[in-house]
Every structure is written in structure tokens, then in C-alpha cells.
Amino acid sequence: MKKYSLKKILNDVKKGVRKNFQASLTIIGFFIFWQIIVVFFQIPQFILPSPLDALEHLFIPQESANYSWMLHISTTLYEIALSFIVTATVGILLAIVISWSRLIKDIMMPFFIFINSLPTIAIAPIILLWMGYGIKTNILIAFLVSFFPVVINTIAGLNSVEDDLLDLVRYLHGSKLQIFIKIRIPNSLPYIFSGLKIGSTMCIVGAIVGEFIASDKGLGYIIINSQFTMNTPPIFSALIVISIAGALLYGLVTLLEKLIMPWREIQTTNQ
Amino acid sequence: MLSINKLKKTYTTRDGELEALANVSFDIFPQEFVSIVGPSGCGKTTLLKIIAGLVSKSGGNIDVDKDQFDPSREVGFVFQDSLLLHWRKVLENVLLPIEILKMNKGLYRQQALDLLDLVGLEGFENSYPNELSGGMQQRVSIARALIHDPKLVLMDEPFGALDAITRERMNLELLRIWTESKKTILFITHGINEAIFLSDRIIVLSARPSRMVNVLDINLPRPRVQEVRTSPDFGTYALEIYRSLELI
Structure with missing residues (x-):
């Protein structure tokens, strides 16, 4: 038994390294390709800066640029993190409430579908009008963009329980609450996580869009501001940071998924 | 411990009334192994679910000897899956x-x-x-x-999804578990040999609407061993069930 598990862990590590090695090769290759294209075709910096220019802008303090990267990066990361936590908590709780009774579902679902079909860009100015400039506004915008996939996926998971599995609780006269806690909610975990993965990406979109419209700091603000002054390198610097943040958040959700659902790992290794 | 009297179940479907069970009556005594045999779709599962309180009955009675057991807490259910x-x-x-x-x-x-x-x-x-x-x-x-x-264990074709060899092994195991745990078992199967091998009594149901077409007491010696499957009595019981199901 022990020998088997040790072997398995070693195998997992090997697989992980190989997978990440391939992924990092792809990314490094992409940057090299980008650098070569820019240098080879002598593309002007204001159209497409080379990745080295973009990175240089991040790491070497620019006298001309009147801002600190740390402030903007931390602002955006803070917005993303907070809006993701709010989205996850509120989204899952809403889904449980909605699934609890048919009546609540019939009343609330049309409203959520209505909210969700409003384009964010269109409602952002109104939120700005109500709440003013600032982090809170951006978090609210990010939440509005991203909560829906979490809600929908969680509801799907809560409802995708075989009738026979419910009979298992019912013949012992278990309550609806017990069915939720012992069957429906654990059964919906894989669905919740796929909702959270979509939600995490949407949170980033929401935060950046919020900063476009209603901010005086953050990476979205840098992008918009640099565009006005035709200062392209910081735009790309910001894009690189945003994509790294996105990948990290996605990785965090995936890691959490593996920790919370160890039985899924077993399933995949058996196949 | 359980007495079933003229139990009926009709389902209302789009095409009208569908009679699943008609007048099924039998008794189960403590520590007995009773099997119900019948063709697929004859309402065997429905019968079991009515006893477990998962499906409502349309008529008839289930009388429980309350001194002997409490049907809300003392039933165990083994499902097909x-x-x-x-x-x-x-x-x-x-x-x-x-x-x-x-x-x-x-x-x-x-x-x-x-x-x-x-x-x-x-x-x-x-x-x-x-x-x-x-x-x-x-x-x-x-x-x-x-x-x-639980005092009463309801089993709904528990070995139906297993391969034939595993199934035979599980039959032996089940008999051992039953003997050691001293439970009353009501077992549903469409395996005629399985039913004879396991049971004290077999209730044969016809195709829909299910009526009881036969009740057999199986007097094979216990503890049952695999050799019993080749005994002449075993064959006689099988023949009688075939006849009741109009297979011959």
C-alpha cells in the first residue's frame, strides 16, 4: 500500500514537472517569437513594443512616467481578489437559496437573467454615477459581470442528483436540509469549481473595465491613460501583469479544487 | 412481522391509468429470507419502494407488527446500484x-x-x-x-449489475451475512436460480399488472452449498417457477 502511494506521488510529480515544463516552453517561445518579429521588422515602439521594452518599463523606474507600478498592480490585484471572494460567496449562497424552493427560483431567475444580459460597459457609468470613483465601484462591476456563471453552475450541480440517491436519504426519513447538506452540496462541488473558474476570469475583466471607466489608479487606468498619450510600452507591461494575475488566480482555484475534492484525483489516475 | 394485504398500485400516465400491482398479499416472518421473482417491469421495485415508504400505495394494507419492529427506523434498503x-x-x-x-x-x-x-x-x-x-x-x-x-432488509436486485461469477460468489456471501446478522430479508430478483438458492420462500409475480401467480416454500437444507444447485429438488423448484411464469 505504502509503496504504491509513494510511487504514485513520484509519478504525479514527474507528470507535473513535465506538464509545466511544456507550458513554460510555449510561453517563453511566444515571447522570443514576439521579440524577433519586433526587431526583425523594425516595428515602431508606439505600435508594438518588444516584450523586453514592456518588461523594462515594469522593472526600471521611468522618470518620465509619473506613477508607481506597485500602487497600480496592488490596487488591481486587491480588486480582483476581493471581487472574486464576494462573487464566490454570494454566487454559491444565491444558488443554494434559489435551489431550495421552486417558488424562489421562479421569482428570482428571470431577474438574474435580466441583470446578466445587460452589457457591463453599459451599466458601469450608472454605477459610477451612484457610487463615485474608487475601488468599491470596480469591485461591484466585477461582481456583476462574474456572479452569474457561478450561480448557474452551482444550481446545475445542486439539481444533478440521481433520484435514487435521494431515495437513499428519504427511506430513512431524512429531511430536505439533510439532503442538501449530505447529497446536493457535495455533489455540486465539481460544478461549483467550473463556475468559479469562469467567474475568476470574469472578475478580472470586470475589474479592468471598471478601472477604464471609474478609476484614477489600477492597471486598467494605466492602459487607458497610456493610450491617450500614445505611450504603448506600459500598456503591454500592464497586459503582461494582468495575464499573470489571471493565470495565478486560475491556478489557485484549480489547486483548491484538488485539495477539496481528493476523490476526483483518484478517479483520474484510475482512468 | 409484516403482513401485506391486497396491495395495489396504479400510476396515472398520459395514456390513462396504468396498473402496476394488483392484489399482492403475503406475509414475512422474522428472520426469513423471502424472494420475489418476476419479469422485468412487473412492479417488483414498486412493491419494495411501497414497503420502504418511498412510493405511496393505491390500495390495500401493510400491517406491521409494531412490537417487533419500527418501519421508520428499522428498515435497510439495498438498491440496484x-x-x-x-x-x-x-x-x-x-x-x-x-x-x-x-x-x-x-x-x-x-x-x-x-x-x-x-x-x-x-x-x-x-x-x-x-x-x-x-x-x-x-x-x-x-x-x-x-x-x-434494521430488522428488515429490502434488496432490489442488488447483484443485477454484477457479472455471473461475482454474482454467485455474492450469493454465498449474502447467505453468510444473513445467517450471522439474523436479519429478515426481502429480496427481489429476476434470477430464478438465484432465488431458489437463497430463499426460504419465493413469491412469483406475473407480468404487468402484477399478480401473485405462485408461492413456493423452498425446503432445501441449510446451510446451502453450491452443490445444492445440482440437486433434483432444485430442478423441481425451477420447473415449477418456469411453469408459473408460463415459460414452458
Whole structure:
């Protein structure tokens, strides 16, 4: 038994390294390709800066640029993190409430579908009008963009329980609450996580869009501001940071998924 | 301990009334092994679910000897599929009924381990269901059905999804479990040989609407061994069931 598990862990590590090695090769290759294209075709910096220019802008303090990267990066990361936590908590709780009774579902679902079909860009100015400039506004915008996939996926998971599995609780006269806690909610975990993965990406979109419209700091603000002054390198610097943040958040959700659902790992290794 | 009288079930469908069970009556006595045999779709599962309180009856009575057992807490159910919760380890799956009945889980831990031992799964308490074969999963579900010490265990074709060889092995195991645990078992199957091998009594149901077409007492010696399958009496019982089902 022990020998088997040790072997398995070693195998997992090997697989992980190989997978990440391939992924990092792809990314490094992409940057090299980008650098070569820019240098080879002598593309002007204001159209497409080379990745080295973009990175240089991040790491070497620019006298001309009147801002600190740390402030903007931390602002955006803070917005993303907070809006993701709010989205996850509120989204899952809403889904449980909605699934609890048919009546609540019939009343609330049309409203959520209505909210969700409003384009964010269109409602952002109104939120700005109500709440003013600032982090809170951006978090609210990010939440509005991203909560829906979490809600929908969680509801799907809560409802995708075989009738026979419910009979298992019912013949012992278990309550609806017990069915939720012992069957429906654990059964919906894989669905919740796929909702959270979509939600995490949407949170980033929401935060950046919020900063476009209603901010005086953050990476979205840098992008918009640099565009006005035709200062392209910081735009790309910001894009690189945003994509790294996105990948990290996605990785965090995936890691959490593996920790919370160890039985899924077993399933995949058996196949 | 259980007396079923003229039990009826009709379903209302789009095309009108569908009679699933018509006038089914029989008694079950303590520590008996009773099987119900009948063709697919004859309402065997419905009958079991009515007894378990999962489906409402349309007519007739189920009389319970209340001194002998409490049907709300003392019934165990083994389903066609093992229906294990794949997010729970084996031990936690076995303890599920204890949680639902809001009994003290700590007190039943040892009982659960003993039951896993009884069904031949010693040492698998910390495995996930995915790690077990189909036969082992069904063993877990049998242990789960026994954990709250039910007097009556209802089994709905529990070995239907297993291959023939595993099934024969599980039949022997089930007889051993039944003897050791002293439960009353009501067992549903469409395997005629399986029913003869296991039972004290067999109730034969016809195709829909199900009527009882025969009740057989099986007087083969116990403990049953595989050799009994080749005995002349075994063949005679089988013939009689074939006749009742109009297969010959």
C-alpha cells in the first residue's frame, strides 16, 4: 500500500514537472517569437513594443512616467481578489437559496437573467454615477459581470442528483436540509469549481473595465491613460501583469479544487 | 412481522391509468429470507419502494407488527446500484444512515468496521468508492444498509449489475451475512436460480399488472452449498417457477 502511494506521488510529480515544463516552453517561445518579429521588422515602439521594452518599463523606474507600478498592480490585484471572494460567496449562497424552493427560483431567475444580459460597459457609468470613483465601484462591476456563471453552475450541480440517491436519504426519513447538506452540496462541488473558474476570469475583466471607466489608479487606468498619450510600452507591461494575475488566480482555484475534492484525483489516475 | 394485504398500485400516465400491482398479499416472518421473482417491469421495485415508504400505495394494507419492529427506523434498503457517495470514504459511506437518523456516529464506528469485516472489506475503510470494483461497492452498500441494525432488509436486485461469477460468489456471501446478522430479508430478483438458492420462500409475480401467480416454500437444507444447485429438488423448484411464469 505504502509503496504504491509513494510511487504514485513520484509519478504525479514527474507528470507535473513535465506538464509545466511544456507550458513554460510555449510561453517563453511566444515571447522570443514576439521579440524577433519586433526587431526583425523594425516595428515602431508606439505600435508594438518588444516584450523586453514592456518588461523594462515594469522593472526600471521611468522618470518620465509619473506613477508607481506597485500602487497600480496592488490596487488591481486587491480588486480582483476581493471581487472574486464576494462573487464566490454570494454566487454559491444565491444558488443554494434559489435551489431550495421552486417558488424562489421562479421569482428570482428571470431577474438574474435580466441583470446578466445587460452589457457591463453599459451599466458601469450608472454605477459610477451612484457610487463615485474608487475601488468599491470596480469591485461591484466585477461582481456583476462574474456572479452569474457561478450561480448557474452551482444550481446545475445542486439539481444533478440521481433520484435514487435521494431515495437513499428519504427511506430513512431524512429531511430536505439533510439532503442538501449530505447529497446536493457535495455533489455540486465539481460544478461549483467550473463556475468559479469562469467567474475568476470574469472578475478580472470586470475589474479592468471598471478601472477604464471609474478609476484614477489600477492597471486598467494605466492602459487607458497610456493610450491617450500614445505611450504603448506600459500598456503591454500592464497586459503582461494582468495575464499573470489571471493565470495565478486560475491556478489557485484549480489547486483548491484538488485539495477539496481528493476523490476526483483518484478517479483520474484510475482512468 | 409484516403482513401485506391486497396491495395495489396504479400510476396515472398520459395514456390513462396504468396498473402496476394488483392484489399482492403475503406475509414475512422474522428472520426469513423471502424472494420475489418476476419479469422485468412487473412492479417488483414498486412493491419494495411501497414497503420502504418511498412510493405511496393505491390500495390495500401493510400491517406491521409494531412490537417487533419500527418501519421508520428499522428498515435497510439495498438498491440496484450501489449508490455510494463518491466524495466519502468507505467508512463514512457506511455511517450515512447513522447521520441521517441523527444517532451518535462515534458509537457506531466500531460497528461499521465490524460490518465491513462481515462483508469481506476489512482494511478498505479509508478507500474511496472509485477505488473499488463493482462487487466491492455493492458490499459497501450492504454494510451501509445494515449499520443502523434494521430488522428488515429490502434488496432490489442488488447483484443485477454484477457479472455471473461475482454474482454467485455474492450469493454465498449474502447467505453468510444473513445467517450471522439474523436479519429478515426481502429480496427481489429476476434470477430464478438465484432465488431458489437463497430463499426460504419465493413469491412469483406475473407480468404487468402484477399478480401473485405462485408461492413456493423452498425446503432445501441449510446451510446451502453450491452443490445444492445440482440437486433434483432444485430442478423441481425451477420447473415449477418456469411453469408459473408460463415459460414452458
